Amino acid sequence: MTEANGSLGSLDDFIAHSTEMLFVARGDGALLRWSDALGQVVGPALAQGTTLTELFHPEDRCTLTTSWEQVRGSTAPVELHGRVLSAEQSYRPFSCVVRGARTDGLVYGAFRDAPPGDGVQGELARLRERDRILGALIDALPIAVWAIDADGTYTYHDGKALAAAGHRPGQLVGQNIFDLYGDMADGIERALAGEAQHGLSEVHGCVWESWMVPLSRAAGHVRSVVGFSLDVTEGQRAHEALQTKLDVIEAQQRVIRELAAPIIEVWDGVLALPMIGVVDSARTAEAMESLLEAISIRAARFAVLDLTGVQVVDTKVADHLIKLVRAIQLLGAEGIICGIRPNVAQTMVALGLDLSAIVTKANLRAGLTHCMQRLSRRPPAPRSSP
Incomplete structure (x- = not known):
């Protein structure tokens, strides 16, 4: 134990007195130890527990947060770039190489000034421009942008739509998404398994349309998931209200159609279908379907179409109409057309329609009389012998 403590003390001495800008941090980025050289450059901003993110310019922190996910749980070195607050209270461009250790969960790194002409400044400019564009979208649109690591812990949480959920930017950082939204665990687990997700959910009294995009390491393992949640509450409520109105209209139209072509059982085995107003192909087809169904259910022998x-x-x-009468005959019933007006009769003749095989009567009374006469001539059912 004494030897191990001596080794640890030697490591602390090495870091503290190194001429390089070295540091040791926890997995969440909180600084534990740093060299005097780094302390001289950064100044009083360095303190026990200060996160690495706090040292960087606000415009560079989003990029740093994303890159930091590559460090957690990996021993491969990762190079970061950004502007760091110096002891002169100005931001200087630095590059930083960090590497995680699996044994103790700590992160070791070293800062160095970004040399001119190495392309870092151009890359930083592009990253800052992308960050500004993302920031403008987050501030202007009703969206929430968030990210979780492989364990489901929030590492990023921002967006204008957070206010609708009663949250502040960054409020959920460090909390686990499964503890907060366990009812959506299936979609989140699929995203962490590498499958992009898209769907609707209702949380905090709002309807959200969300996209979950898995980010993978080189080995194919998902290291984090980036989520975009759009507040579609207003549109969803409008859609539901519209659908309710459409359902009411459809129900009203159904009632109107039934009233426009009511099927009346005037006698046992006799159905009447009075048709009123303008009759088009769609209405006639609906009447055919309803009448044939009624004949089949009620075992009717006669169907009178009153025009x-x-x-x-x-x-x-x-x-x-002619097809309807023929369909009635196929069901074993007799179709009768009555009440044909003179102008309608002229039209049928001009069209060359053959109604010779169809029974036609002058009016509904004559049609019903025909049915009664036919029913009265029906032979009585045979009696069984004692």
Whole structure:
């Protein structure tokens, strides 16, 4: 134990007195130890527990947070770039190489000044521009942008839409998404398994349309998931209200259709279908379907089509009526057309329609009389012998 403590003390002495800008941090980025050289450059901003992110310029922190995910749980070195607050209270461009250790969970790194002309400044400019664009979108659109690591812990949490959920930017950082939203665990687990997700959910009284994008390491293992949640509450509520209105309209139209072509059982085995107003192909087809179903259910022997209230009949409607009568006959019943107006009769003749095989009567009374006469001539059922 004494030897191990001596080794640890020697390591601390090495870091403290190194001429390089060295540091040791926890997995969450909190600084534990640093060299005097780094302390001289950064100044009083360095303190026990200060996170590495706090040293960087606000515009560079988003990029740093994303890159830090590559460090956690990996021993491969990762190079970071950004502007660091110096002892002169100005930001200087630095590059930083960090590497995680699996044995103790700590992160070891070293800062160095970014040399001119190495392309770092251009890369930093591009990253800052991308960060500004992302920031503008986050501030202007009703979205929430978040990220979780492989364990489900929030590492990023921002966006204008957070206010609708009662959250502040960064409020959930460090908390576990499974503890907060366990009812959505299936989609989150799929995303952590490498499968992109998209769907709707209702949380905090709002409807969210969310996309989850897994970010993988070189080996193919998911290291984090980036999520975009769009507040679609207003649109969803409007859609539901519209759907409710459409359902009401459809129900009203169904009632109107039934009233426009009511099927009346005037006698045992006799159905009447009075048609009124304008009759088109769609209405005739609906009437055919309803009447044939009623004949089948009620075992009717006669179906009387009353056209007294029909003013105009075109070729398609007349063809539907003839087909309807033939379909009635196929069901074992007799179809009767009555109440044909003179102008409708002229139209049918002009169209060359053959109604010779169809029973036609002058009006509904004559049609019903025909049915009663046919029923009265029906032979009585045979009696069984004692």
